[in-house]
Amino acid sequence: MTETVALAPAEPTPSAPARTRIxxxxxxxxxxxxxxxxxxxxxxxxxxxxxxxxxxxxxxxxxxxxxxxxxxxxxxxxxxxxxxxxxxxxxxxxxxxxxxxxxxxxxxxxxxxxxxxxxxxxxxxxxxxxxxxxxxxxxxxxxxxxxxxxxxxxxxxxxxxxxxxxxxxxxxxxxxxxxxxxxxxxxxxxxxxxxxxxxxxxxxxxxxxxxxxxxxxxxxxxxxxxxxxxxxxxxxxAVDIEEETYSSSEYEDIEDTEDTTETYDTPNPADLQPGEFFVNGEPTTALDLEGLDCYDETYEGNRNIGCSSITVSEDETFDDGTGTPDFWATFNNHLSEFxxxxxxxxxxxxxxxxxxxxxxxxxxxxxxxxxxxxxxxxxxxxxxxxxxxxxxxxxxxxxxxxxxxxxxxxxxxxxxxxxxxxxxxxxxxxxxxxxxxxxxxxxxxxxxxxxxxxx
Known part of the structure; x- marks a missing residue:
């Protein structure tokens, strides 16, 4: 005589958590x-x-x-x-x-x-x-x-x-x-x-x-x-850092009260040579940019172009005398941004x-x-x-x-x-x-x- 046994479904173990989507x-x-x-x-x-x-x-x-x-x-x-x-x-x-x-x-x-x-x-x-x-x-x-x-x-x-x-x-x-x-x-x-x-x-x-x-x-x-x-x-x-931004006023005789955006023609990107970009309306190869830090950056769709140099007041110790920034002055600047x-x-x-x-x-x-x-x-x-x-x-x-x-x-x-x-x-x-x-x-x-x- 054959005996029929009802099998109960296996219970999930605690180590097997449900995979219900959250x-x-x-x-x-x-x-x-x-x-x-x-x-x-x-x-x-x-x-x-x-x-x-x-x-x-x-x-x-x-x-x-x-x-x-x-x-x-x-x-x-x-x-x-x-x-x-x-x-x-x-x-x-x-x-x-x-x-x-x-x-x-x-x-x-x-x-x-x-x-x-x-x-x-x-x-x-x-x-x-x-x-x-x-x-x-x-x-x-x-x-x-x-x-x-x-x-x-x-x-x-x-x-x-x-x-x-x-x-x-x-x-x-x-x-x-x-x-x-x-x-x-x-x-x-x-x-x-x-x-x-x-x-x-x-x-x-x-x-x-x-x-x-x-x-x-x-x-x-x-x-x-x-x-x-x-x-x-x-x-x-922050350390007293003065930022000098490259300006077209060095090349144009412009009154301080005038709008500098109207002193040059609208730049045409088609006129640029490979590797060039505009700085205040002038192509980089046409300007003396020695000692300046030039950048052409794009962040979240916005293009940021320019040149600048950073100088530090004489009473600060931003440079340790070797041409490299002083650690503590730089670290102090970062803390000032906290x-x-x-x-x-x-x-x-x-x-x-x-x-x-x-x-x-x-x-x-x-x-x-x-x-x-x-x-x-x-x-x-x-x-x-x-x-x-x-x-x-x-x-x-x-x-x-x-x-x-x-x-x-x-x-x-x-x-x-x-x-x-x-x-x-x-x-x-x-x-x-x-x-x-x-x-x-x-x-x-x-x-x-x-x-x-x-x-």
């Missing part, structure tokens, strides 16, 4: 992307509420910080979520993340090679992944403490390194650009991925936890932004204040998606493939900046909105067909082929 994180990623895109089409440096043309400035710095904080959340999701891995599982997770970081770094390098004028964040994003590897097994308390310490110590490390005499000779190397002097200096940005990792280790299905994260974000915003006047008074005064929370300043105030903005946005996005995530579906699709969307933006930005569409004097709402619509269309198509974006599929394919990764 829609609020996708929504936060999409907002970070929209903010970074807005920053690239903004021309104003400061936000003024009653002037819509300045609204793009609100995204400067904060959107990329949100993106970096979400990188920490992603790390937690890829390494056990609320469960800290150990043993071979931890080793495997670190290897998968390392390979992923190397691929993202390579993609970032290709986007930088396009010379779009955008400060591409992907290389720093990848380096932050690698730096965070030792912290994958850390407790949340350890992560929060480390993030708090680096919020203060990180900017000081950057200031010290930039003050070293040999810095001027090493800054041209890519490593110096990534770790020290770039738009996203590593030592100042470590805090964001650590605090994001701590958020990802939290049970985000708990309403209480999400509210606490939001409250912490508000507290950090208050501490970071409201104390700027206090710290600006406490910072040392009393601000301006975007990309990398100061403790910016790290704490903008880090608080990131936590608040993440908390609000999770709250919004707890019950009604379906209404945000197009944005969720965009946030689920942020790497592909970011690359698409850099490529289209590079194409558009060479056209007449790129001429704007206020926030380019049309270009920004057009980019967002294009990104949503692409993300929707891939989400409905392949579930992942093209670059996400590429990264996952490489990770699977080189590690023991599983879906």
């Amino acid at each position: 829609y609020g994180i996708d929504l936060a990623r999409s907002l970070a992307l929209m903010g970074m895109i807005a920053a690239h089409f903004a021309v104003a440096d400061s936000f003024v509420f009653n002037k819509p043309e300045t609204w793009g400035a609100l995204a400067h710095g904060r959107s990329s910080i949100l993106f970096a904080t979400l990188a920490g959340v992603s790390l937690a999701i890829m390494s056990g979520r609320t469960e800290r891995l150990s043993g071979q599982a931890l080793v495997d997770a670190r290897l998968r993340i390392l390979v992923r970081a190397l691929v993202i770094f390579a993609i970032g390098s290709l986007l930088i090679a396009l010379n779009s004028g955008i400060a591409v964040i992907l290389q720093m994003y990848a380096v932050l992944f690698i730096v965070a590897l030792p912290f994958l097994a850390a407790r949340r308390r350890t992560l929060v403490i480390a993030a708090a310490i680096m919020a203060v110590v990180g900017p000081l490390i950057v200031a010290v390194l930039e003050s070293l005499p040999f810095f001027k000779t090493t800054v041209s190397f890519p490593a110096a650009e990534i770790f020290i002097s770039g738009t996203y200096p590593l030592f100042s940005w470590v805090s964001f991925i650590l605090i994001g990792l701590a958020v990802g280790r939290t049970n985000l299905a708990s309403l209480k936890n999400v509210l606490i994260i939001g409250a912490i974000g508000i507290g950090m915003m208050t501490a970071g932004y409201a104390t700027v006047p206090l710290f600006s008074q406490a910072t040392p005064e 009393g601000t929370a301006d975007p990309h300043s990398g100061t403790p105030n910016e790290i704490v204040g903008s880090g608080g903005v990131a936590l608040l946005v993440i908390a609000l996005c999770i709250l919004l998606c707890r019950r009604i995530h379906i209404i945000f579906w197009p944005l969720l699709a965009m946030g689920s493939m942020s790497l592909s969307v970011y690359a698409l933006h850099v490529i289209t930005f590079r194409l558009v900046e060479r056209t007449s569409l790129f001429t704007f004097e206020s926030f380019a709402w049309d270009l920004w909105l057009g980019t967002i619509i294009l990104a949503i269309i692409m993300a929707t198509i891939f989400r409905l067909t392949t579930k992942k974006g093209p670059l996400e599929m590429l990264v996952n394919w490489i990770v699977k082929r080189t590690t023991t990764a599983r879906d």
